[in-house]
Amino acid sequence: MGRETILISLLASTMLTTAALAASREDNRAEPVVGEEQAVLTDAPNAPPAITRKTATKVVVHLEVKEVEGRLADGVRYTFWTFGGHVPGKFIRVREGDLVEMHLDNHPDNKMPHNIDLHAVNGQGGGAAASLTAPGHSSVFSFKATNPGLFVYHCATAPVAMHVANGMYGLILVEPKEGLPHADREYYVMQGDFYTKGANGEQGLQPFSMEKAIQEKPDYVVFNGSVGAMTGDKAITGNVGETVRLFIGDGGPNLTSSFHVIGQIFDSVYAEGNMSTPTKNVQTTMVPAGGSAIADFKLTVPGTFILVDHSLTRAFNKGALGMFKSVGPEDKLVYSGKTEDQVYLPEGAGVRVADAPAAVAPVAQNKAERIKAGEAVFANNCSACHQPNGAGVPDAFPPLAKSDYLKNDKAKIVQTVTGGLSGKLKVNGKAFDGVMPAWDLPDEDIANVLTYVYNSWGNGGGEVTPADVKAHRAVRKAAAE
């Protein structure tokens, strides 16, 4: 075979590949449309049922745009702009080759004009140009679903960043003709960043902050429209042995998600929502703003698995945290749980302690000094969980600020620190079920940190002295013997 022949055959194969791809889009364009149906639309975390049709059809979608006041976090209200009344917008599911007729209905109560840009559309503005709709009006356009995939849709009315920041995004799945592999449960999870006039946690109705949005400094990063939308009672669930699929979207407007489920490996990820090449065995998948991913995993053990944006201060401090509860029998081979807890004595530890000069801890002389010293103890030992402002983390770590738990008697509070605390607990009306370890700190430190807590964040004041802690330990010891 001469060089020219190789070149020609290379060229030919390239052309063949291109032709095959182009034909696919062309095939879907040409596929006859049989009949008509109304789209089944769902709110997160639910997804509509899989499509079993063997033919393309006309799917009629009605999306009602509503500007509604709702909960962004506990005590924090926000005026969301929504496709269908909730953030994220309704999940739309169609089949490759379908003719989709979009009706965008702008509720008469609304103040704003809105439109829709579906990333599943080949056409100017993804439909935005055709769907700019004044309040009290309705627009219609249609498109052929020529490309399979999981696509974001969003409002694209200027200023688009504000419309999206207020919650105007959702997902549309264009399911491949052959369908997706079977999954026992499918869920819809969409991340978004929110920018409020007040800082994170500031109560009341919070207007949008244009400055923070432009600086890309959100106060909240959340799954499904609010802090805690998928935690506690609202966790998504499954049984051991089932296959779970997450349709994951990121509305942004600004942040890319490092999407991760703590304690699960994704068996397959359809990166960026593409349907042709799932990646196997993925820990964390990147979901771009205005993009998507599909993650499949099989539940092999029971437990609560935490959904996070692994850019962790977003999960820890801004709300990007959800829960998946798996129920069923343990498999100790897959995961044993804790099997031992022993005292660890490194070799030569005693020698080093003996060599070290005795540490001289400063001793607080009065309550003011105690509070000051306690602040440092708090920062080093407590603030990671209870937060520097004492607010705690919803569903995970109880608040110390204005905490009704602190109204218990002093002995119980000292015991909480020296002995730890675990199991179900109610603080300020909110339920918790976690573990606080026992703190092996000097009496002086415990006295100082508790005095600091008693005298901070709207708590009732008071003082704990090292003598109190010492007496408490003596009582406990006597009781134990």
Place this chain on the structure above:
Amino acid sequence: MARRAAILATFLAVFPSALAPACAAPAGMAPVPAGAFTPFFKMIPAKGQRGAEPRPIALKAFRLDRFPVTSAQFAAFLATNPQWRREAAPRLFVDPNYLRRWREGAPAAGEALAPVTNVSWFAAQAFCEARGGRLPTTDEWEYALADAGRGRDQVTRISLDWFARPNGARLGEVGQGAANGYGLSDMVGLVWEWTEDFSATGSGAEQRNTSSKDDAAFCGGGAAGVRDPADYPALMRYALRASLKARYTQDNLGFRCAGDE
């Protein structure tokens, strides 16, 4: 003449209830001095040219209502122009939500001093003409809002607060907030307002109009073609105008009238 109007206007500012239907129409207007206005939208450069930055254009002095037109004022207009009543107005000029909460030519109870809303451009224009005035052009309206650069942060803040306020509540009365430097109240924060050329974005004899109204109203087109992409409330106003047709009406859309000096 100007002085007399100013005195009357001051009186009206102190006694907003004097805005009742009986009051003479042009008396509620404030003079807005001539000046330069830089359009919000950039121009499309001619082939082979660069520099799409909008150039300032000269605006003549004009007069503008100090407050949005109230329901009481509109009721007075309907009394003498019954062809614009809800039952009578031709569908060609109003959509089905025209004056949707009015009954028998009267506004909903307690809303006499709130801005009239659910009025079409045609109805607004007819109202202003009946008073010997007209609707302001978009450039005039935006120039009046810009207030010679005074209080821009204020305008942004009031706008964003208004966007966040839950819908469906009764509209407030006009004149609750402070007037701007020209003596104009409630330009933002109460209702949107019709302009004479709402459907053209920044048109003018001197300038080649940029983008079609559609381009102006969505996504990339919205940000690439404007003087200040960080002015979200301005983008909102232009997008709202671009979404309208002259017969449309809206719960949050009112108007005020202008006149020539």
